[in-house]
Structure formats: C-alpha cells, structure tokens
Amino acid sequence: MKILVPVKRVVDANVKIRVKPDGSGVDTANVKMSMNPFDENALEEALRLREAGTATEVVIVTVGSEKSAETLRAGLAMGADRAIHVKTEAPRIEPLAVAKVLKAVIASEAPDLVILGKQAIDDDNNQTGQMLSALLGWPQATFASKIVIGAGTIDVTREVDGGHETLRLALPALVTADLRLNEPRYASLPNIMKAKKKPLDETSPETLGVDIAPRLTVLKTTEPAGRTAGIIVASAEELAAKLKQAGVL
C-alpha cells in the first residue's frame, strides 16, 4: 500500500502573529515556520503503517514557495520515503486549487490512501481533504482519531460534535487527521542528515495543468476586537458578588 501525505508550511503554532497595520495581511516575515501540526499527525500515522508492514511507501507533497522545501525536508527527516514539491510563488493558494493540484499528483502517483491534516492553522479553512475526496470521487473520513486497515478497507474513528463515530471506507480512500490520532515523533539528527539525500522532485501547477488563481478576494485583514484584562478579586465570595452584579447568574 502506498500512502500520500500532503503537508503545508505554516506559521508555527507557538508564534503570536501580528496583523499588518495597513490591513494587507498577517506579517509572516522573520517568524518561525513549521509543518502544520495536523500534517505531522497525518505523516506520523502513515509512518506507523509502514513500520507495521501495512504500507510500503510514504510520499509527502506540498504546494508552495521555494521555502516550503524546508517542510518537505522536515517530513523526510521524520521518515517519509520521498517528496514532491509543487512549486509556486503565488501569495495565496486556496483549498480548491490545492485539491486540484493534489488530484493531478494522485493521477500519476496512484496512492491507495491519502492522509491530510484536518485543518491548516493559518487560514483555518478545513476544506482541502473534503474537496480532494470529492474531486477524486473517493470516500472520506475526516477528523480521524483512530485508523485500522482491513482487507481493501479502512476503519476510521472520527471525532464528531457528539462524541465519536466509526466508518468503514473502501480503498482507495481519504482521511483527515485530528490531533489525537497519535503523538508525532521528532526527527533524530542522523535522520535529518539522511533526509538530505532522499529524493525530492519538483514540478509546478502549470506543468500539472492546474489553474490556481484564487476565487475569493481578500479585501482586508484586521485585528479582532481585543479583550482587556479585568480585575483580580480577593476571594470566592467577592467573585460571587461580582457575578451577581454583572447579571450573569
């Protein structure tokens, strides 16, 4: 079984981002970038399936700028076998465009399973996996917290609003990973060195014949109305009195 894992380079989850004062976007210059956390879960799961002998090859792919090669190297250092860089300097690539590019990659790679992150923590779109699955005509299981491979099928436990549910999908299938799927590994130093020699192929949306022009226009990006710190009360009694005063009880 071959598994494809799409990964995205995003502002690190621990960075407190800054909105540019002119409303033109979020300042990403000189901030720490990392692999999207959910994509680490997706990759970790694929690696475990390979280590268990269920999968034979794990291929990672990203759609993004020159710099997103770093994210691919990080994924290779975690243990992916090879990487595909769909290079574009387009400032904004929407989930629909990413899904179309991935569909084109899948046409030649022919994986049996695609595992994506459930959501990119920059744009918080939560769309790409579902869109890709629709374009491929494949079954999907989003927000996965557990995966069990069967004979030509995959059972996926999903985190849903009311708790959990389990689906059985016919392969090929698409899964999006939630954070509780697993605990991603750190890349060891020897593996970081080895990753430099692993194959990293380059292509582009143009070569794949995919139009990635955005469909939505971002008019502006602003800071949310902030909350300000209130007061520290001295005791539980004072807190109770304040809450009564505020009329929330």
Next chain:
Amino acid sequence: MTTLILAEHDGKTLNEATAKALTAAKALGAPVHILVAGHSISAVAAAATRLDGVAKVLSADAESLAHQLAEPLAALVVSLAGGYDAIVAAATSTGKNTLPRVAALLDVMQVSEVSKVLAPDTFERPIYAGNAIETVQATGKLVLTIRISAFTATGEGANAQVETVSVPADPGTSQWLGAELSASVRPELAGARVVVSGGRALGSAEQFEAVLAPLADKLNAAIGASRAAVDAGYAANDMQVGQTGKVVAPELYIAIGISGAIQHLAGMKDSRIVVAINKDADAPIFQVADFGLVGDLFTLVPELVKALD
C-alpha cells in the same frame, strides 16, 4: 435568488445550530429554504417549517442519509444546487465534513466559519485561531459555513410547506459502523448560557468531575475542557473548547486550571464575561478575564459553590 440551508439534526430533533445559520442566511437578503436530509425525519422537518422567515422545507428521506455520511449528503445537496445561489450550513462537524465536498463539486471556494455578513457577497471570518479577521468577497454561487457562536438563533413564527425531494443513489463506498455519543443531562456546550471549563490542573477524570460538577449544577452550565484535559483522558473529546474543538460564546465562561493558550482562547474569547481561576497570577488567561481569582482551584471552586448559595 434563493438560499438553501442544510439542517443540523440528530434524526429526532432540529439542532439550534440551524436557527443560528438561518439568521446568517437571512442576512443574504434572499428567500431561504431548509433542507432536512436523513431517515424518518418528519418531526425534524416539521420543526424546520416553524422557523421564522423560512419559505419552504425540503425533506430528503432515505436510509443512505441516516448517518449524514458526507458522500451521499453532498451528492444530494449538489443535485439541488441548480436552484440556489447560496448554500449554507452551520460549521458543525457535519457541516464542516460535507460542505467543502459540495463546493468542490460545484467548482467554487467555500467561505469557512463566517462570523459576520457584511453584504450578500462579503463576509468576515476568523483566521489564525481568531487572532486575525479576514474580510472576503466571493463571486458566483456561494457556499458558506457559519460560525454559530457568532449569531443568535432565529425564533419561530412561520408555517412553511414541506416538499419531498428525491435522493440520488448512494455510491456506497463508505459504511457507518457505530457511534459512541456522550450522553449528558447538562445543556449542550455549543449553545449553553454558562460554561464551566477545566484544564490539565484538574489532574484526573475523577477530580475533573468531582470539582466541576457541583459548580456546573449550581449554574445550570455546560462543562468544557482544554485540549490538555481531553488528551489526558479527564474529559471527552466533544468537550474540547478551542481552535480544534468547539467555539463557544456564552454569557459566562469560567476557566478553571487552564493556562490560556491562544488555541484555547480561540474557542472562548467572545464570551460575554470570562472568569479565570488559576494559581499562577501570570497565566495568560488572566489577560482576557473580566474577573480573576488567584489560588488553588481545589479550595477556591468549592468555596465559590458555597458562595453562590
């Protein structure tokens, strides 16, 4: 110009998320139809007919829709889409699962988690865990998911007709095996007026329950949790509040033993009044709290329960 809302329900009752999505949908300015898709859903469809301002309810009743699987549900919505200019769903786990499929099949971009409708084609939505707000403009057919904590629910007062629609054949590539749903007598987290949330500091599932339940009972509150508390097994996954969990905006949110990481704040910072109880006076949660209480939660929470008598 008509808008179609995909109703949120559990097969028996219409979820309040639908009435909240309706408020957002009405701001588009066009007549609104509600699609109730499921199996044996006549009671849900009847409830939808009463929502104020609904022009028509479409009922799609088939076994293949019983578990709201994304493939048949999206195929149904796409089969109806020709008659609509906007397709809307609450950003619940079902809405988030289904609507991007619909958007891709219609070759349009979805606008996720709309928090404000500025004009019929212009929307605000939070990005970067709510640390920035993006204003986006769409052209052509709209596919929107609605952040329900940002909208009040539309009330009742209509008496719309129910029309039965046919259901496309199920591709049959996925099968529902079962569910483990949390049964709680408490108000639903997403719509509760008061939320009491616990973090890693609660230390165990037993203490989580023992410390928070009396306070939640007293306030008729829903119980929430931080990701750390859920990961540690103190609380169920559906109780997680935050960027990856539920987004809530109650009248009163009480964060107990929660540090206030940005991913947690993403799920609760639009609450009207925030209270924080934490032994670390420098915990970031105090920066967003209206009232802070510094000290050990294991003594302060029981004291608060007593003080509320």
